[in-house]
Amino acid sequence: MIPGPTPVPENVLNCMSKHPIGHRSGDFQELVEKTTKQLKWLHQTNGEVLTITGSGTAAMEAGIINTLSKGDEVICGDNGKFGERWVKVSKAYGLNVKVIKADWGQPLDPNQFKKLLEEDINKNIKAVIMTHSETSTGVINDLQAINHEVKNHGKAIMIADCVTSLGACNIPMDEWGIDVIASGSQKGYMIPPGLSFVAMSKKAWDANAVSNLPKFYLDLKLYLKTVNKNSNPFTPAINLYFALEESLTMMQKEGLNNIFARHARHRNATQAGMKAMGFNLFAKEGFGSPAITAVQPEDIDAESIRKSIKNDYDILLAGGQDHLKGKIFRIGHLGFVNDRDIISVVSALESTLDKMGKLKSPVGQGIAKTISVLNNES
Amino acid sequence: MIPGPTPVPENVLNCMSKHPIGHRSGDFQELVEKTTKQLKWLHQTNGEVLTITGSGTAAMEAGIINTLSKGDEVICGDNGKFGERWVKVSKAYGLNVKVIKADWGQPLDPNQFKKLLEEDINKNIKAVIMTHSETSTGVINDLQAINHEVKNHGKAIMIADCVTSLGACNIPMDEWGIDVIASGSQKGYMIPPGLSFVAMSKKAWDANAVSNLPKFYLDLKLYLKTVNKNSNPFTPAINLYFALEESLTMMQKEGLNNIFARHARHRNATQAGMKAMGFNLFAKEGFGSPAITAVQPEDIDAESIRKSIKNDYDILLAGGQDHLKGKIFRIGHLGFVNDRDIISVVSALESTLDKMGKLKSPVGQGIAKTISVLNNES
Numbered sequence: 062m063i064p065g066p067t068p069v070p071e072n073v074l075n076c077m078s079k080h081p082i083g084h085r086s087g088d089f090q091e092l093v094e095k096t097t098k099q100l101k102w103l104h105q106t107n108g109e110v111l112t113i114t115g116s117g118t119a120a121m122e123a124g125i126i127n128t129l130s131k132g133d134e135v136i137c138g139d140n141g142k143f144g145e146r147w148v149k150v151s152k153a154y155g156l157n158v159k160v161i162k163a164d165w166g167q168p169l170d171p172n173q174f175k176k177l178l179e180e181d182i183n184k185n186i187k188a189v190i191m192t193h194s195e196t197s198t199g200v201i202n203d204l205q206a207i208n209h210e211v212k213n214h215g216k217a218i219m220i221a222d223c224v225t226s227l228g229a230c231n232i233p234m235d236e237w238g239i240d241v242i243a244s245g246s247q248k249g250y251m252i253p254p255g256l257s258f259v260a261m262s263k264k265a266w267d268a269n270a271v272s273n274l275p276k277f278y279l280d281l282k283l284y285l286k287t288v289n290k291n292s293n294p295f296t297p298a299i300n301l302y303f304a305l306e307e308s309l310t311m312m313q314k315e316g317l318n319n320i321f322a323r324h325a326r327h328r329n330a331t332q333a334g335m336k337a338m339g340f341n342l343f344a345k346e347g348f349g350s351p352a353i354t355a356v357q358p359e360d361i362d363a364e365s366i367r368k369s370i371k372n373d374y375d376i377l378l379a380g381g382q383d384h385l386k387g388k389i390f391r392i393g394h395l396g397f398v399n400d401r402d403i404i405s406v407v408s409a410l411e412s413t414l415d416k417m418g419k420l421k422s423p424v425g426q427g428i429a430k431t432i433s434v435l436n437n438e439s
Numbered sequence: 440m441i442p443g444p445t446p447v448p449e450n451v452l453n454c455m456s457k458h459p460i461g462h463r464s465g466d467f468q469e470l471v472e473k474t475t476k477q478l479k480w481l482h483q484t485n486g487e488v489l490t491i492t493g494s495g496t497a498a499m500e501a502g503i504i505n506t507l508s509k510g511d512e513v514i515c516g517d518n519g520k521f522g523e524r525w526v527k528v529s530k531a532y533g534l535n536v537k538v539i540k541a542d543w544g545q546p547l548d549p550n551q552f553k554k555l556l557e558e559d560i561n562k563n564i565k566a567v568i569m570t571h572s573e574t575s576t577g578v579i580n581d582l583q584a585i586n587h588e589v590k591n592h593g594k595a596i597m598i599a600d601c602v603t604s605l606g607a608c609n610i611p612m613d614e615w616g617i618d619v620i621a622s623g624s625q626k627g628y629m630i631p632p633g634l635s636f637v638a639m640s641k642k643a644w645d646a647n648a649v650s651n652l653p654k655f656y657l658d659l660k661l662y663l664k665t666v667n668k669n670s671n672p673f674t675p676a677i678n679l680y681f682a683l684e685e686s687l688t689m690m691q692k693e694g695l696n697n698i699f700a701r702h703a704r705h706r707n708a709t710q711a712g713m714k715a716m717g718f719n720l721f722a723k724e725g726f727g728s729p730a731i732t733a734v735q736p737e738d739i740d741a742e743s744i745r746k747s748i749k750n751d752y753d754i755l756l757a758g759g760q761d762h763l764k765g766k767i768f769r770i771g772h773l774g775f776v777n778d779r780d781i782i783s784v785v786s787a788l789e790s791t792l793d794k795m796g797k798l799k800s801p802v803g804q805g806i807a808k809t810i811s812v813l814n815n816e817s
């Protein structure tokens with residue numbers, strides 16, 4: 062129950078052990094053609110979605126360095142570990158970064174973006190870079206509202222890290238006009254890590270035409286050229302393509318709206334259980350990610366809870382990162398997760414806290430709330 | 440029988456379908472610790488070997504951009520598709536590239552390196568970049584001799600693409616003093632594509648300290664910092680680590696010298712069979728790669744041979760790239776290849792040519808030579 066790698070269905074795992082086929086073969090071309098169509102469906106876009114062998118960071122870096130040039134002014138949202146990372150990437154490439162911060166656990170404030178973008182009457186700001194679902198804190202930022210300000214600006218493009226939000230909640234790329242979406246295979250995709258994806262709008266490709274940052278392995282022009290021939294510029298992680306085809310087919314069968322509703326329901330059920338057990342949620346009310354719930358226990362070391370639940374129930378929870386280590390634990394409910402997983406983790410937490418003598422409510426109260434949400438939300 | 444992805448043993452494939460473990464877990468740390476030791480054994484080095492999720496190109500690019508700075512003078516050897524690629528990468532990052540060329544099929548001439556390096560009395564040349572086994576032509580370049588000239592220069596570092604030579608022939612990294620070795624999982628490693636490796640000498644790390652090219656995902660400092668904690672800076676292709684551990688354990692059981700002898704013997708047996716059938720070898724005599732044999736048929740389209748042998752015997756051979764398309768075919772004998780594979784491909788080629796009415800020798804003469812080598816070389 063960590064926020065990635067997420068659980069992988071057995072039929073998808075079985076695909077991983079097929080013998081790799083040649084990446085210049087007709088069979089592989091068919092695989093690229095099919096998965097590219099499926100990826101467009103998942104991104105709700107008619108634009109190109111490119112597949113990179115690498116982590117989500119590689120995809121996000123590719124989005125940044127393929128649309129910008131040295132010295133370009135950009136705004137980076139930073140309210141967690143990943144927001145922080147995009148500031149680092151931007152600085153590593155000599156971009157002129159204005160950072161909009163929020164405390165960890167708080168969402169980014171769209172008004173701060175609005176202000177900076179409106180003040181930019183000379184249209185110097187080339188991009189807004191932000192994380193949608195901040196995995197480190199369980200906060201979902203208001204991508205739609207911030208993107209609305211970017212559209213009002215007119216010139217800047219929106220580069221969004223949707224690594225733990227894509228396939229968990231609705232992100233209609235074309236409808237909203239998001240320019241770059243980066244994501245990674247070990248999240249909503251339900252496959253093991255190793256592939257990442259960059260979706261690019263027409264406006265993003267226009268920006269690419271004048272971008273001058275050096276790159277080769279992450280040069281998206283090379284990926285565009287080859288995806289049009291149903292191929293890949295470098296030797297890709299072929300076995301992960303087998304898994305990708307299988308998992309995207311499962312997702313298509315479930316349907317986007319059902320997938321989004323399932324994640325919202327699991328988020329709500331998890332949050333309700335945690336609150337009923339007397340826990341504080343780390344993310345500000347109303348900004349809990351559909352992918353992950355961060356929980357802040359009072360007067361108990363979060364690491365001791367993690368250790369105990371792993372030991373007694375073999376359930377792995379994520380800990381807090383950096384200054385949050387020991388302060389929070391994080392429950393992933395992203396990807397191949399069902400109601401059984403949700404009631405398991407909530408009741409195991411209840412049992413664990415009870416054993417530690419730290420449960421603030423009668424045993425059963427947490428799971429009762431969780432079950433109530435599960436049984437009443439569709 | 441293509442030069443990558445190479446055949447994967449069944450026990451290695453089975454590892455691929457295990458459920459991914461958390462990349463921040465103790466179990467994964469053990470896996471990194473073990474595979475890092477195994478990688479050092481394979482590279483014959485006490486220095487660090489870093490694992491990247493990406494293709495061999497990503498590893499080679501990492502080696503280049505982590506040791507050099509904008510405007511640095513470098514020599515690139517170019518006698519095939521991959522040599523050509525390193526020239527492109529170097530230029531993409533604004534390096535000042537002197538190219539030493541040889542015709543495709545010919546080896547790079549160490550004397551040309553010697554001349555340029557000796558003329559550089561001000562020691563401006565910062566690196567020599569070259570491909571050891573040129574997959575596109577089946578030529579093995581004399582890495583040891585060229586590296587000898589680099590050592591005599593004293594200042595420049597050697598950055599070697601050993602993607603199809605590592606695990607096929609002897610490359611004692613520390614003994615020879617190679618500074619950077621890049622390789623990829625889908626070659627001698629016998630695992631599917633998706634991981635690549637960069638080994639770095641002390642001198643390469645010294646060069647890294649003053650290197651200023653922009654990077655993030657390929658920033659080897661981040662990999663060094665985390666490998667020392669048996670971890671990885673980004674979410675790696677965990678399932679490929681399972682496969683890596685399994686295949687490196689198989690390789691350790693076989694032993695380096697046995698692996699090298701097997702590849703040399705298969706190269707010799709393949710070459711002998713091809714010559715006895717009246718084929719020309721594309722690589723200059725004495726410079727045939729232990730990983731791949733490129734064959735240049737006379738007055739027959741190489742593509743028609745490939746098509747026929749795929750159709751009748753389900754054996755996939757590689758074709759020629761770029762201007763060599765239709766002119767050559769390439770037999771991969773790298774990684775998990777045994778005597779059965781060698782006699783299969785040679786006899787299937789003999790049968791195919793016979794059916795096409797293009798065999799220049801009596802049927803059986805090719806395979807007889809191949810068998811003779813197999814039975815007389817240990």
